[in-house]
Amino acid sequence: xxDAEIIELYISRDESAIAESDAQYGQYCRQIAMNxxxxxxxxxxxxxxxxxxxxDSMPSQNPDSLAAFFGRIVRNLAIGKLRFNRARRQFDGxxxxxxxxxxxxxxxxxxAQEVERRMFSETLDRWLxxxxxxxxxxxxxxxxxxxxxxxxxxxxxxTQRRMARRMLRLRKGLRATLESEGIYx
Amino acid sequence: MRNERVFDELTEVSDEYIIEAMGHILKKSRxxxxxxxxxxxxxxxxxxIGAYLFxxxxxxxxxxxxxxx
Numbered sequence: 001x002x003d004a005e006i007i008e009l010y011i012s013r014d015e016s017a018i019a020e021s022d023a024q025y026g027q028y029c030r031q032i033a034m035n036x037x038x039x040x041x042x043x044x045x046x047x048x049x050x051x052x053x054x055x056d057s058m059p060s061q062n063p064d065s066l067a068a069f070f071g072r073i074v075r076n077l078a079i080g081k082l083r084f085n086r087a088r089r090q091f092d093g094x095x096x097x098x099x100x101x102x103x104x105x106x107x108x109x110x111x112a113q114e115v116e117r118r119m120f121s122e123t124l125d126r127w128l129x130x131x132x133x134x135x136x137x138x139x140x141x142x143x144x145x146x147x148x149x150x151x152x153x154x155x156x157x158x159t160q161r162r163m164a165r166r167m168l169r170l171r172k173g174l175r176a177t178l179e180s181e182g183i184y185x
Numbered sequence: 186m187r188n189e190r191v192f193d194e195l196t197e198v199s200d201e202y203i204i205e206a207m208g209h210i211l212k213k214s215r216x217x218x219x220x221x222x223x224x225x226x227x228x229x230x231x232x233x234i235g236a237y238l239f240x241x242x243x244x245x246x247x248x249x250x251x252x253x254x
Contacts, residue, residue, distance in 0.1 A: 028207075067207050068200035075196050121197045128202055140206035143195055155213055 003066045010058035017058075018051040025066060029074040035146030036078040042085070046077040053077070075144070120183055127177045131170075139170050 001020050009017035029050055033043035050073045063069035128136050138156075141147045153163035178184075 065200045065204055068203040071203055071207075072196055079193065079196075117194065117197070120194045124194070125199050125202075128198065133205070136202060137206045137209045140198065140202050141210065143192070144198060144203060145206065145210070 006066060007058070007062065010055065011062075018055065021051055021054065021066070021070065022047075025070045028067065029070055032071055032074050032145055033078045035148070036075070037081060037085075042081050043078070046074055046081055049077050050074045071145075075146075078146075116183070119181070120178070123178060123181045123183060124174070127174055131173075135166075135170060138166065142167060 001024060006017060006020050006024065009020060026047060029047045030043055033046040034040070037043050037046070050070055053073050054070060061069075128139070131139065138152060141152060142149070149160055149163050149167065153160045156163065158166075
């Protein structure tokens with residue numbers, strides 16, 4: 001089934017959209033969640049929530065690419081789950097103290113945050129566009145898909161140390177670009 | 186934390202880069218499947234040729250203990 005056909009199922013509120021999504025993109029989403037969470041049950045929970053989230057958002061959003069759309073949802077859910085697990089583990093410790101102190105820290109307005117976010121996003125896209133394809137693909141696979149350095153090194157037939165150095169060079173490049181654009185995080 | 190924010194912001198990277206990286210992942214996994222298929226085919230061929238030579242060489246009666254006599 002093509003992406004357009006699956007999207008059509010979502011828009012017409014046909015529940016088989018979820019089964020089709022799982023058949024087509026289930027393994028892909030599971031892999032992204034597993035790369036970040038390293039836990040089967042948590043990853044499975046994120047994937048199930050991905051279909052629900054897609055179901056809720058699909059009539060208002062019409063994605064060009066389902067792989068990017070589902071990947072983005074599952075990635076966000078996995079990050080949320082990671083934070084939830086970490087907070088639960090450290091609930092009695094520093095996390096609780098920090099969460100209490102959050103009340104005293106004035107937060108920036110949501111407009112300012114949105115402008116910053118857009119600036120970061122545009123700079124990142126520009127930086128990625130200027131990279132050689134190999135570097136760009138490696139960066140995305142490592143920091144978007146969450147693939148392990150070991151796996152990437154094996155695939156590129158280089159040592160882990162060399163791959164780590166290559167990643168460090170990329171990160172430094174991104175940092176320099178962000179600084180040159182006046183973006184400080 | 187700052188590094189977590191960068192990680193969050195990365196989620197919004199353009200679709201084209203995600204699709205490009207996914208294409209590479211799929212290409213690599215397809216290449217791995219083809220490699221395993223070729224290895225399996227070579228092994229099967231070698232086993233087949235070996236079995237053919239073995240059965241056609243007339244060694245079977247000696248290995249099987251002849252006709253039991």
